[in-house]
Amino acid sequence: MKAKKKVVIVGDVRVSALKQNSKHKPASKGRSGPAVPATTATAGATGLRPRVETGNTAIADLGTPFVAQPTLAERAALDRIDLAVDLAPDHGGLVLRSPILVASGTFGYGVEYGEVVDVQRIGAICCKGTTRRPRAGNPPPRVTETPGGMLNSIGLQNPGVDAVIDKYGPIWQGWQVPVIVNVAGESIEDYVEVARRLDGVPGVAGIELNISCPNVGKGGLQFAIDRDAARAVTAAVRRATDLPLLVKLSPNVADVRPIAKAIEDAGADAICAINTLSGLAVSADRTHAFLGNTYGGLSGPAIKPVALRIVYEVAQVVSIPIVAIGGVTNLDDVLDFLACGAVAVQVGTAIFADPELPVRLGDELRADCLRRGLTSYHPLIGTALPKRTGAPSAKGAEYRP
Amino acid sequence: MRLVAAELVESRQILPGQWLQSFHAPELASGSRAGQFVHVRTGDYSGLVLRRPFSINTTDAATGIITLHFRTVGRGTEWLTRVREGERLDMLGPLGKPFEVDSRSRHLLLVAGGLGMAGVRMLADEAIRDGRQVTILFGALSANHVYPSTLLPDEVEYVVATDDGSMGHHGYVTELVSEYEAWADQAFACGPHPMLARLAQLAAGRRERLGVAKLGRKRGGGKVDPLGSAAARRKAFLQVSMEQTMGCAVGACLGCTVMGVEGPLRVCREGPVFASDEIAWPDR
Structure with missing residues (x-):
């Protein structure tokens, strides 16, 4: 019962990931977005229902293993994401x-x-x-x-x-x-x-x-x-x-x-x-x-x-x-x-x-990058750090009208 | 060792503060031996970050049921009592080294103190299945903490001692051992540390006291089994099941050590069953 529900949830995360990818908005973080035509086609072809974002549910449950089983095309898209x-x-x-x-x-x-x-x-x-x-x-x-x-x-x-x-x-x-x-x-x-x-x-x-x-x-x-x-x-x-x-x-x-x-x-x-x-x-x-x-x-x-x-x-x-x-x-x-x-x-x-957590977190980070339309997780680094001040102010003055 | 989703099928309080829970976990029910334990994951939401180790109390391979017997001592065990039937718990197991019974042992003496019954309970089943005679010496604080005899196999001789004398022998369970030590071929114990230390003391002097010959033929030119090996445990008169606060339960964190004569021993990996002469008891 529980395991079945889990698959559905994982599926939803994947669906929303694909959905977001298909109507890809360019350059949210200044990086050119990855073109993933294969994935888009898959999403259309399988006709998966779009659902409300379920966030991080895959990890929360008691000891039920993460059971994402992406299709070949989805796997290819996931594999393209660079976690190195x-x-x-x-x-x-x-x-x-x-x-x-x-x-x-x-x-x-x-x-x-x-x-x-x-x-x-x-x-x-x-x-x-x-x-x-x-x-x-x-x-x-x-x-x-x-x-x-x-x-x-x-x-x-x-x-x-x-x-x-x-x-x-x-x-x-x-x-x-x-x-x-x-x-x-x-x-x-x-x-x-x-x-x-x-x-x-x-x-x-x-x-x-x-x-x-x-x-x-x-x-x-x-x-x-x-x-x-x-x-x-x-x-x-x-x-x-x-x-x-x-x-x-x-x-x-x-x-x-x-x-x-x-x-x-x-x-x-x-x-x-x-x-x-x-x-x-x-x-x-x-x-x-x-x-x-x-x-x-x-x-x-x-x-x-x-x-x-x-x-x-x-x-x-x-x-x-x-x-x-x-x-x-x-x-x-x-x-x-x-x-x-x-x-x-x-x-x-x-x-x-949860001994499987380190392995699962890698998979989840990959899926999260795909959902965000990133080819690497590196744009996620340092986003909460304070913006550097100082030198740019002089540069800004140059363009002040 | 594997991760298993065990479904709770029955939960009941058998003694004040002591619970007996049955789980459907066929992998554990058929693959476990007496003395081994499972590491049970508690609810994430309650801020409990560690699993809880429990001796496997009984197994039934035919129905795929294992039982755990525990006392509510903290938030983890209290949480466990509130798990409802049908819920699945994440168990890692079977873990640890089992009791080793010599094939020639006919009479087994099991000594349990309080919740230590959970540590030796499964051995009684195994021994009776193999046609051995089993006597369980059980010690508790008082009559209302005595493990119900109805939960034991009929073939077992069950002898009770209570600290306040409200049932059976008035005094410690270790005082009963002298009556049985000549009868017993091997002894197995689980319970509070002082009880185990006393039993180890008794066991150390047994051979001289009784003048018993060493079990087995004099063969192999005095070959000594390495301390901690299954063969060494099998030949020991007394095997004890130890407990210690535990982290990983697979031997990675070195958190659950007890002091052995040759250095620290991991209860989860080298134990929880040790030959009594492996442990550095405080009195020695």
């Missing part, structure tokens, strides 16, 4: 086929969800945080649910970079999906050493520097909250490797902009924002903190507004690509982050409830 994005345009390139990534720590090493998810259709996989030596992680319990989110304090449990390379390198090498290794450390030397070992390993497509994980209870100042330390670690890793280098920002700072700028200046290819917010949960009997590590990192829909704000701020001070992370659970969230200046998004906590 380069996260390291100035440094050899890290081209993803989809701007939907999975966030570090939520997808393991890409193999764990293999039975239920087609991992090859994800834009890229950011693997579990990897350190120089094996780490046992924090004492349990390590996760708990909070309103609209979850707290975790895994403590960077991982087998160490060498074991990761030995165990997963050969697997990743056979994959189409790029794997970005998330790197964590306690000193600049740690980061540099891990980056060196990863350099040149087949199957490793890039490095994401975790300079902000609030879980490692070392007491020291985090790299991510100190502009000079963030700059130093980024520059050191940049010198150590030719791999595309992404750096993940912490939201636990007063002003993230100087840190983001320092990271860009130090040679990062892209910025990921944001890591988890530092938080706390109390045990049921209220005698101690719930998590074994006392503090945890908050993730999930609860942090989306914070992530949006930081992406919005960072997008105005850096020119390298921004990968947004923070509470993405549906296409609207993706579009929000794109509008605030991100070129790609990572899905994290939502995977736990």
Whole structure:
């Protein structure tokens, strides 16, 4: 019953997409519209009823899989939409086929969800945080649910970079999906050493520097909250490797902009924002903190507004690509982050409830572009950023009557 | 492991705050083993971002029905009690490692504390189907928290202990174990952590205390099964089903670990069933 209804809804989205396409209005965003004659013909031929726009309904329902089954012509039109994005345009390139990534720590090493998810259709996989030596992680319990989110304090449990390379390198090498290794450390030397070992390993497509994980209870100042330390670690890793280098920002700072700028200046290819917010949960009997590590990192829909704000701020001070992370659970969230200046998004906590979400969001973004008459999702990027002021005013004066 | 749309067919409160729900999910009913669990997605709209893990209480391959037994402890389980018959829930499963019964074991001792019954309930069905004798030792706070014997197979010997003495033995269920440990070939337990720790303590000293010979022939030149393997669990006297707050349930997030003697163990992947000597119990 429910599944049947779902097909109809999905169909409607598609119909309205085609309809809009057929009476295509040129240049709404300054791009010449894509001519899709085949699709128009299909829409006419199948005589599908036009219906009221249903928006984002395909994702909302409980666990019912997305079951879009476009015809060949529609599939061709969808395939023409370019979702590719380069996260390291100035440094050899890290081209993803989809701007939907999975966030570090939520997808393991890409193999764990293999039975239920087609991992090859994800834009890229950011693997579990990897350190120089094996780490046992924090004492349990390590996760708990909070309103609209979850707290975790895994403590960077991982087998160490060498074991990761030995165990997963050969697997990743056979994959189409790029794997970005998330790197964590306690000193600049740690980061540099891990980056060196990863350099040149087949199957490793890039490095994401975790300079902000609030879980490692070392007491020291985090790299991510100190502009000079963030700059130093980024520059050191940049010198150590030719791999595309992404750096993940912490939201636990007063002003993230100087840190983001320092990271860009130090040679990062892209910025990921944001890591988890530092938080706390109390045990049921209220005698101690719930998590074994006392503090945890908050993730999930609860942090989306914070992530949006930081992406919005960072997008105005850096020119390298921004990968947004923070509470993405549906296409609207993706579009929000794109509008605030991100070129790609990572899905994290939502995977736990809905493992197929990263793949489905790619499909939905494609369908949304088709509906808008776009050949690429790039015109959707940065639309909510403030219009630049300053220089154009002089130019405007020239034409003033 | 697969994503399944399970339709709720029956929901009833069997004890104060404890519910038994039946779902039509043929894939789970025929493909699951005792000790495994499902990860159930809760309603998106209520701000619950994590799935909830539940032991598979019983399965019936013929009708495609599985049952889940749970207590309302928070918003997720309360939401679950309000699901109406005919609604479909998204379940990921079957997950985790099952109980391993040695083919030569005739007498199985199942020890359950409170909701731990849900962890071992299916094993009773499996064992009786295979012609073994099953005794369930069950511990609860008081008589009105005792799992109804009508929900158990007739062949099971059911022994109850209550903390307040309102039914059966007055005291902890672990105090009953000594009467059965010589009879039992293998023991399986699920319940509160202190109960499992006590049982592990008892199990560790069992061989010396009873002077029992090691099961099986002395073959293979003292080959030791690696800790955590199915063979090692099968040879262990006591297997425990552990619980922990859980994120992904597939081994990706490392959120549900318990401390093992060789380092952290993921309850969702290496467990939830462990041989008792795999776990670093606090007393040891």
